[in-house]
Amino acid sequence: MILVFFSLCLGALIGALFRFPWYVLFPLVALFWKRNRDISVVIFFTLLSASLYQIGTVPAGNYELVGYVERGRLRQAKVFQGEWEKIYPVRIETSEEGYIYAIGYFDGNTFHPSYIRKVEKPSFKTLKESFSKMTNGTVLSVLFGEKDRDIYRSGLGHFFAVSGLHIGIAFSLYTTLxxxxxxxxxxxxxxxxxxxxxxxxxxxxxxxxxxxxxxLLWVVFKITGFRTTPLHTTATVGSFMMIVDPTLVFTPSFLLSFFVTLCILESRNIFELTMRAYLSALPFLCLFFGETNLSVLIFSIPVSFLMIPVTWLAHLSFLLFLLGLKTSALIAAKITNILSLPLNWFIKLANLFPEIPLPHYLYFILIFFPLLFLSPDIRDIFRKISDRAIL
Known part of the structure; x- marks a missing residue:
């Protein structure tokens, strides 16, 4: 599956760079099938991703659209082209959050609205707004990834960016209850x-x-008795998400989530995991954020242990809120904020360290860190599609 995952990522990049009916090249799959099936797999999924990318995107032009805006990204988007057509998520220039109707110009990358109006539509997203009105503080940062300037500057923001750590802790909480x-x-x-x-x-x-x-896959595989590895499970999930929305390959959360995860899967201890996670994230921090803080290498381990009880209680508060027990949810949220005080001290301490700028051109140097960590998998891919395999 790792071969499929990288092929889909490559296809999305090609589809974004070159507008071409890539599906006409699918006969190449049959041409190489008898010589090397792995090459056929690469060609098929690369062309599939490139084709899917262009099916869900629109060329530059003026459009009217509807969708859900969150953090400058328009999701569940539809544009009007004679009729309403669904498109992949796009960037949008607005400070609005929630469901919107807008008219404006799409430059191929970002939608620039000349008119925008917020509309009401019931959604699970309203849970966040309702819960936010009742609580505040660290509990919201942990649950929804809302980071202030201190958290960003500390270099410890990835602990507050909702990811596998938070979902894993929430899953353990629910199974325990x-x-x-x-x-x-x-x-x-x-x-x-x-x-x-x-x-x-x-x-x-x-x-x-x-x-x-x-x-979900881990549970299904365990129930069915299917044996696999964390690497292949991660690649399978990534491949599925890429097929559903190939534009994800250009989002920071996707790149950091998948490529950092793939890089740390073979870590032998917590120290190696911390170092691999930091170095593999560096090129993407350089590309999207332009700075880093070395305090992460010092405070990552103690902060990771502190995050466990804080996240546990934060999710307990949210679960109680879902069940309609608002008083109990508020009490749990207040206990979470009190328990998070040592966490806040670490953030303040980390802010004493200077921020280190990361110019964009360093990306082309720092990208060798994740490539080095992924080199065994990359070598395996090249071995499969080598001339020796063809023969």
Missing amino acids: LSFLTWRRTYQELAALLLLVPYVITVGTPSVIRAYLTI
Whole structure:
């Protein structure tokens, strides 16, 4: 599956760079099938991703559209071209959040609205707004990835960016609570996955979806007795997400979530994991954020242990809110904020370290770190499609 995943990523890049009916090249798959099936797989999924990318995108021009705006990205988007057609998520120049109707110009990358109006539409997203009105502080940062300037500057923002760590902790919380109702582990895990659905939809970032689908696949594989590895499970989830939306390959959360995860899967201890995670994230920090903080190498381990009880209680508060127990949810949120005080001290301490600028051109140097960590998998891919394999 790692071969499929990288092929889909390559195809999305090609589809974005060159507008061409890539599906006409599908006969190449049959041409190489008898010589080397791995080359055929690469060609097929590369062409598939390039074709899917262009099916869900529109050329530059003036459009009217509707969709859900979150952090400058328009999701669930539809444009009017004689009739309403669904397109992949795009960037949008607006400070609005929520469902919108807009008219403006799309330059091929970003939508620039000349008219925009917010519209009401019921959604799981309103859970976040309702919960936010009731609580504040660290509990919101942990649950929804809302980071202030201090968290950004500390270099520890990735602990507050909702990802596999948070979903894993929430899953363990739900299975633990459900263990009081049933001793069957399978029932606990399936019920926990259902309880996680509102939260996953509420947050909706690629990293959260990746973590949820990974746990879902792990549970399904365990129930069916299918044996696999974390590497192939991650690649399978990534491939599925790329087929659904190839434009994800250009989002920071997708790149950081998948490529950092792939780089740390073979870590032998917490120290190696911390170093691999930091170095593999550096090129993407350089590309999208332009700075870093070395304090992350010092404080990552203690902060990661502190995040576990804080995240546990934060999710307990959100679960109680979903169940309608608002008073209990508020009490749990306040306890979370008190318990997070040592976490806040680490953030203040980390802010004493200077920020290190990362010019964009360093990306072409720093990208060798994740390539080095992924080199065994890359060598395996090239070995499969080598001339020796063809013969």
